[in-house]
Amino acid sequence: MSASAPITQDVVTIARKLPETGKTNLVGLTRSELREVLIAHGTEEKKAKMRVDQLWQWIYQKGVRSFDEMTNLSKAYRAELAERFEISVPEVVSKQVSEDGTRKYLLRIAGGHEVETVYIPEEGRGTLCISSQVGCTLTCSFCHTGTQKLVRNLTAGEIAGQVMVARDDLGEWPEPGRAPKDETRLVSNVVMMGMGEPLYNFEAVRDAIAIIKDDEGLSLSRKRITLSTSGVVPEIARTAEEIGCLLAISFHATTDEVRDRLVPINKKWNIETLLNALRDYPRLSNSERITFEYVMLKGVNDGDADARRLVRLIAGIPAKINLIPFNEWPGAPYERSDWERIESFADIIYKAGYASPIRTPRGEDIMAACGQLKSATERARKSRAEIAAETGLGG
Numbered sequence: 001m002s003a004s005a006p007i008t009q010d011v012v013t014i015a016r017k018l019p020e021t022g023k024t025n026l027v028g029l030t031r032s033e034l035r036e037v038l039i040a041h042g043t044e045e046k047k048a049k050m051r052v053d054q055l056w057q058w059i060y061q062k063g064v065r066s067f068d069e070m071t072n073l074s075k076a077y078r079a080e081l082a083e084r085f086e087i088s089v090p091e092v093v094s095k096q097v098s099e100d101g102t103r104k105y106l107l108r109i110a111g112g113h114e115v116e117t118v119y120i121p122e123e124g125r126g127t128l129c130i131s132s133q134v135g136c137t138l139t140c141s142f143c144h145t146g147t148q149k150l151v152r153n154l155t156a157g158e159i160a161g162q163v164m165v166a167r168d169d170l171g172e173w174p175e176p177g178r179a180p181k182d183e184t185r186l187v188s189n190v191v192m193m194g195m196g197e198p199l200y201n202f203e204a205v206r207d208a209i210a211i212i213k214d215d216e217g218l219s220l221s222r223k224r225i226t227l228s229t230s231g232v233v234p235e236i237a238r239t240a241e242e243i244g245c246l247l248a249i250s251f252h253a254t255t256d257e258v259r260d261r262l263v264p265i266n267k268k269w270n271i272e273t274l275l276n277a278l279r280d281y282p283r284l285s286n287s288e289r290i291t292f293e294y295v296m297l298k299g300v301n302d303g304d305a306d307a308r309r310l311v312r313l314i315a316g317i318p319a320k321i322n323l324i325p326f327n328e329w330p331g332a333p334y335e336r337s338d339w340e341r342i343e344s345f346a347d348i349i350y351k352a353g354y355a356s357p358i359r360t361p362r363g364e365d366i367m368a369a370c371g372q373l374k375s376a377t378e379r380a381r382k383s384r385a386e387i388a389a390e391t392g393l394g395g
């Protein structure tokens with residue numbers, strides 16, 4: 001490496017991704033970004049591809065965080081890397097484990113902001129629910145995250161880093177050459193269903209997913225990665241083309257009148273516009289079917305007529321419908337539908353030929369269930385009286 005190597009504009013932009021330590025974080029750089037950064041810092045161009053492969057293996061396959069451990073690189077090269085770069089992932093502030101084994105991590109990212117990541121162990125698989133933003137610009141009326149303003153977008157490194165943090169905690173860095181198959185992994189599936197609207201942070205989410213699905217990256221099959229969106233229509237075709245993972249849509253209502261209230265982005269892109277955008281997704285992304293998420297809110301969207309309308313609306317789209325019993329949070333304006341109601345709704349969908357699994361609420365005792373996430377820093381900003389009211393301890 002030579003100190004005089006020219007730094008291109010692109011590289012400057014990339015380096016800005018992590019301004020705090022003055023060093024560039026290598027986690028979250030795409031292969032081509034990493035290559036450019038290395039070359040700009042003096043790595044010989046003809047060796048750059050090999051260096052990228054080596055670094056990726058250490059970082060994403062072996063979970064190494066220090067250049068010192070990269071024994072197939074010369075000592076001098078390791079020292080040069082350490083001077084300019086770092087390998088950093090979000091810091092775990094706290095971990096809570098639910099009675100049902102669900103783990104919720106509160107993570108601190110650059111700037112002192114906090115996000116939550118949830119690990120859900122299930123029979124034969126383990127799903128990691130990751131966040132894409134601190135807060136959310138949207139204000140879905142049943143969602144706890146929606147009550148928190150958008151603080152900032154996560155970087156690709158902070159998004160992919162959540163998977164690395166979970167692997168750290170679960171002790172899942174395989175021995176070299178013995179990477180387990182997807183289905184036997186503790187983290188076998190990733191869902192972008194934590195805090196934030198992933199399609200309002202498109203580039204970072206795209207780059208993070210590229211790392212998660214790369215065979216030499218975190219190496220999960222793209223069929224085990226699901227991105228959930230509230231319906232940012234202009235980005236859906238692009239998601240198929242540039243990301244290519246499975247898609248879930250927060251549908252939640254069968255008339256524009258109700259959907260406007262539940263998922264206000266519907267006022268911009270209504271049900272018809274959304275469905276039209278979805279018709280091409282499976283073909284464009286080469287994936288089998290779209291998941292329609294449908295939160296069950298008592299007396300709001302849970303009637304048999306809604307179930308029948310839902311089936312009519314999605315006709316022709318390869319789909320599965322995931323019914324989510326509403327998860328309550330302090331001050332929420334809705335109640336969960338009764339169990340018989342949910343079953344009756346599921347039955348209509350099932351008889352119409354769609355899979356209609358009911359999502360078992362997980363980790364409710366630690367507020368880790370869908371839609372309950374909100375960062376603790378935000379909670380801490382509330383007054384004592386609000387907190388007392390929330391916890392029922394009296395004011």
Ligand code: SAH
Binds near residue numbers: 144195249250326371
């Ligand atoms: N912003 C994206 C992804 C995060 S939300 C989106 O809206 O799709 C992940 C899922 O949890 C969405 O389907 C969302 O509608 C649902 N959800 C939000 N709040 C919920 C709650 N209180 N109970 C049940 N599901 C909820």
Ligand code: SF4
Binds near residue numbers: 137194230250
């Ligand atoms: Fe944002 Fe999704 Fe919550 Fe809506 S449901 S407020 S889009 S995180």
